[in-house]
Amino acid sequence: MTPIFPEQSVAVLFSGGDSPGMNAFLRAIVRLGLNREKITVLGVRDGYRGLVRTARALNGDAEALVRLKKDIATHVGRAGLISEQLHIIQMDHASVSGIMGKGGTILGSARCLEFHDKEVRAKVIHLLKGLNIRALVVVGGDGSLTGAKLLEEESDLRVIGVPATIDNDLQFTDMALGVDTAVNTLVWSVDHFIDTARSHRRVMVLETMGRESGDLARMAGLASGAEMVITPEAGPLTAADMQRLAAKIEGAMTRGRGHAIVLVAEGVQFEPQQKRNRAYVLMEAFQEYFQRPGAPFPDLEVRPSVLGHLQRGGHTTPHDCILAARFADCAWKTIIDENGRNGVTVLRKNIVEIVPYGTADMPERAAFSQEMEQLHEHLSSW
């Protein structure tokens, strides 16, 4: 049988920093498409970069477009995934089998600076139209969703955004895909650091991700029992602030605490500015304080660690898998609705819905952050 390129399809891409839950989302969007909507999903490799490269290779040539469609139709599923040349793959059941719990994304994610250029985006829009795309689904963080917003403003394409980032810095949704898994990973990490901190009577300073938001660190602090969480929202830390924090740890030690885990979010800044990692700056400041003349615990050691990309990988939690399925369901319902709005899928008060691009931050999110901070303060005090 001659392979036939689908008359209509939905394209999906993963962009920016990867997050757990992306694979679960891919599986859900593909399966809902094949089983319920009877519409094929085309997976784009490496985010916007895959579209830009394909558009550039075609260069508006109609015959090249016909060849591309034929290539896609003859390399369905895994055959497409292993092909070096194809950046657009027609997904089938088998190609999304066994991926739900795996972190990262089998389609690859990337950053693509060229996509900031309007002319480049115009070529991508031309490509998507040439492929008869009914809608494009963009899964990613703040930057990726900004790119999606521009695409929908500059064309009549349906473009649906899906928030996926471990940073939980998107203030228009209660949770983004990947946050729950990252919090789990942080709790696991803290558990490991506690063992050695307790054995050596040490203070461990662990730097978490989160961009400008302290939410990831706050959630991990509450869930892990870390003694201290330092977040960026309160403004830059001065030397006096760091002494005050060190005094707090020392105070707990005099009351019988044997160790301390300090989580510091990567968005934390210092006054004056520091070029080194936050965990190292804090380590030096704390160590200096603990060793001042007459201090009660001059031998108290401080060890820094930057947790880094460890936080982005690992087995996706059930919560993230369920959220991925719900986001995919919401995206499909919007796509097949003739009057459906373009926008971003969000989770609000346990309801998944679509909100327009550029929706304002929810005040509840700031209130929730404050609540977490106060709760942590009460739970961690000695």
Ligand code: ADP
């Ligand atoms: P994240 O989506 O995780 O926040 P980035 O901020 O790095 O990650 O954005 C990912 C990609 O989204 C960028 O490499 C670029 O291709 C696209 N993008 C980001 N911001 C814009 C923008 N203002 N205009 C167009 N595309 C953008």
